[in-house]
Amino acid sequence: MTIRIGTAGWSLYRAGEAFPAEGTVLERYAARLNAVEINTSFYRPHQRKTYERWAASTPEDFRFAVKVPQAITHERRLVGADDLLARFLEETDGLGAKRGPLLIQLPPSLAFEAERVGAFLASWRDRTDAPTVLEPRHASWFEDQADDLLAAHHVARVAADPAVVPSAAEPGGWRKLIYHRLHGSPVMYASAYESEALDALTARLSDEAKSVETWCVFDNTRFGAATWNALALREIPLS
Template structure:
């Protein structure tokens, strides 16, 4: 995979950007999207389960190098609040694991009201990692590394020293979110070799457009990172997410001024 992979939350293709993708006769919206971008974030998994057959069909409709980021269900984080979640994790991994080697990231997003509980967080990350690794090892597509685990916490207690140390020791990537909900101070990375950036739109979440100056700042930050990074444009209500993602990609491929 490329050091910086850029994608969008979902593969809805804005009508105004139709000419940027292959024509409808090419195939599904996902297949058309995957001709332009190398990754996509699935948020619908947060709200409802998808059958393994659905994930497998999605995997079959994209090129070999394409990767999916899949959001953990809200039953785990928001409803059960990390308690008694083993059956939910079993179901999620059995479903999303059908993506095989194309499952690149699993995103854990906790609610703003959920405080950091070290025992619960460690149990979640360990259980999720064990299941994902087992699925990767048993994949018919030969052995491959399990997906990156990323966490977007939104309560200030998840940004303290204890939480940072735990995430570092367990190899969990702290999401760089804009706006940074719950983050009380400067961003502290937890994985030197991986970054997961979610651009929600700021100041109006999901709606705000990122001006070229702001995208240039994002590009400069990415150039200074080591290892692999994923950037997801989640400002989908702005209707500009496709062109902004392509603009950032162009900035990264051109020489910095």
């Protein structure tokens, strides 16, 4: 059973007392949680040696998910981005075996178009066999055609909260990897999840992880709730 629990970024905002006092922020974070989602890569590139340093400073079983640059997803909108993709993959190769899923988050305005998506995913898979998850945010993505295309390229669809449509709360696409992104509800990026929600989430993750690697990333980071939610989830006994 593999369940990876972490937050979007490794800030210890309002939660520093829950982590060891010594070490860098990442080292302190990795002492309590077994995964993190690198979001800064969405806004700017990092040198390969930076990824190498991050990998070297964490335990052997720690894993990094990495968010694909917005230059690929939001600016070029999945078209003509081979140069940017090659750079991103070369840089993140610095994580070595600690590189986990690569996260493709799409802008809410990007509707599903089979030709555009198929060409992008084919190019993606020509360059990497890395585990990949995609978070669409337009309702057109939650139909069978989109699901089948993702599955054909071994790309898992994120299970998100809040969900743009009910099916967006459920995993989709390739079913050999499950990736939850919890943005906070009712107020995105701000609201904490209460204990009842975390208990239900634990039961769900335990069931999912019996057959596939399962990730749960808290993105309700604005006021530090993500860190406390991740720590609380780690403490709930698995069923």
